[in-house]
Amino acid sequence: MGFPTGRRRVVTALAAVLAVGVAAAIVYRVLAPAEVSTVARGAYPAAASPPVGVIGRLPVAPLLVDGRLRVYAGTRQVYADQPVDGKHRVTPFWSYRRWPAKLVGVLASGATLVSRWSDGTVVALDARTGRVAWRADGPEPGPVPKPRRTYASTVWDPAGLHVTRTADGRAVLVAAGERQVGGYALADGRQLWRVDVPEGCRSDVGTTATGELIGVDACAMPTTVEFRDAATGAVRAHWLPPGGGRGLAVTPLGCADGHSECRGLRTDGKGDDPGQGWLVGAGEPVAAPALNGADAQLAGERVVGSTGGVLTGRSARTGEELWRRADLGPVRIIATQPGRVHLLTERNDLVTLDPSTGAERSRFPMDIGRDGIAWVPGRAYAADGYLALERVREDATTDSDDQAYFLMAEPVLLAAT
Known part of the structure; x- marks a missing residue:
């Protein structure tokens, strides 16, 4: 004996409502923040x-x-x-x-x-x-x-994520977006400032070691380099480097980590401009010709560069040559960290030098097991005496998918230097 038609419809409706509720609960649990x-x-x-x-x-x-x-x-x-x-x-x-x-x-x-x-x-x-x-x-x-x-x-x-320190030693985190930039106390996340910025014509490059955010402002001609106080958000200066203007590109140099707490930069203009190197601090950038050209890197107070198979170390402030190494052959500077500059030879040996003296700290093949050295370097990172490096297939291009781009399933090597 079944339910009367009316009661059957009520039960069916209740069952449908219950099913929808259960489904909604499941969807919420899966998709809710x-x-x-x-x-x-x-x-x-x-x-x-x-x-x-x-x-x-x-x-x-x-x-x-x-x-x-x-x-x-x-x-x-x-x-x-x-x-x-x-x-x-x-x-x-x-x-x-x-x-x-x-x-x-x-x-x-x-x-x-x-x-x-x-x-x-x-x-x-x-x-x-x-x-x-x-x-x-x-x-x-x-x-x-x-x-x-x-x-x-x-x-x-x-x-868009950088850290720096104010003159009194406080650590400040800077987060930059397309339309806003904000500064936060690293210790507790307290917002120090937040400002609106023009969209589409301004970009952030990094922070200096003296508490400023570096940006490129192309909203008005000529394009300038912007220095913003990381503690207050106030713009201290717009600086126009020689040869600057439309097409100006800025590369941070000598950074403590990523693009944070940088001590130098290189500005590149149009055409065949090899780039000009600068040291940045509390005032206007100071010219550092030793940093001109993409082969030069800033490691502390030294500029290390390679030309024609000869590696040199120069004073960042005077350009004076302090040491040279002609025994390494063609090398590529892949990373720096305090007290170390890391080079990769043609045979993928990792050579680590003291940037102050050029003395060799370590040298060994960047290889493990039977992986071999038939690869080219990708991104590299150095900190705490270690170096990590991506290995990329020799025939890979920027358009290659990850399978064709990386050497193998575990493409990152970690080394102690």
């Missing part, structure tokens, strides 16, 4: 002292934090593993995820790990535990090119 923080269960690891040489092979690019952790990026995740000198990537030490926003940049300063997301949110983590230290509403970033599978651009060159 969410944050998942998995903190560290173990103690903060000690700094390692690995032997000189290649120590690891990784599928993704590591950001080294405090000489103790390796931090990695994913589409919607930032996570760390340890030990810092592990041969392979291992189970995360801690992990932080957000949904539906995407991760667009990661920056480390001491034990503070700052992540920037596609909705503009800035989240700082205590790298020692993975716990959220603070959150801030930052300017929404502009379009960011999709990173390759190593996420090297996300962790080694974070778009």
Whole structure:
């Protein structure tokens, strides 16, 4: 004996409503904004002292934090593993995820790990535990090119994310978007300032070691280099370098990490202009001819450059040659860090020199196992005495997909120098 027709319709309607409600609940749980923080269960690891040489092979690019952790990026995740000198990537030490926003940049300063997301949110983590230290509403970033599978651009060159220090030693985080730029106290995320900027005609380059944000302002002719106080957001100066104007490009040099706390820059104009080097500080940029040309890099107070198979070290301020090495053959300068300049030879040997004297600190093949040396260098990163390097196939182009671009599934080598 079944239900009467009227009751059957009521039951059917209730069942349909219940099904819709359950489906809605499931959709909400899956698609609703969410944050998942998995903190560290173990103690903060000690700094390692690995032997000189290649120590690891990784599928993704590591950001080294405090000489103790390796931090990695994913589409919607930032996570760390340890030990810092592990041969392979291992189970995360801690992990932080957000949904539906995407991760667009990661920056480390001491034990503070700052992540920037596609909705503009800035989240700082205590790298020692993975716990959220603070959150801030930052300017929404502009379009960011999709990173390759190593996420090297996300962790080694974070778009629109820089740190610097004021004259009194306070650390300031600067987040730049297409329409706004903001400054935040790195210690607690407190917003110091936020300003609107013209869209489409201005770009940020990095920060100086003396507390300023460097930008390129093409909103009015001629194009100028803008220096903005990172503590207040006020523009201190618009500077027009010789030969500047439309088409002016600015490359930061001698940066502590990524494009943060830079001590120099190179300006490039139109055509065959080889570029002009400058030292930047509290006043107007000072010409540094030793930095002219793309083959010269700033390492502390020294300019290291290679010409015709001869490597030289010069005073950044006077241009005086202080040392030269003609015994290395053709080399490529791939990275610098305090007290070290890293070179790659034609046979893919990694040579590390003291930039002050030219003395060799280490030399070894950038190889592990039986991987071989039939590759060309991609992005590189150096910190805490380590160097990480992408290996790219010799026939790869910028249009190649990741399978054809990288040498293998684990294309990043980590070396102790």
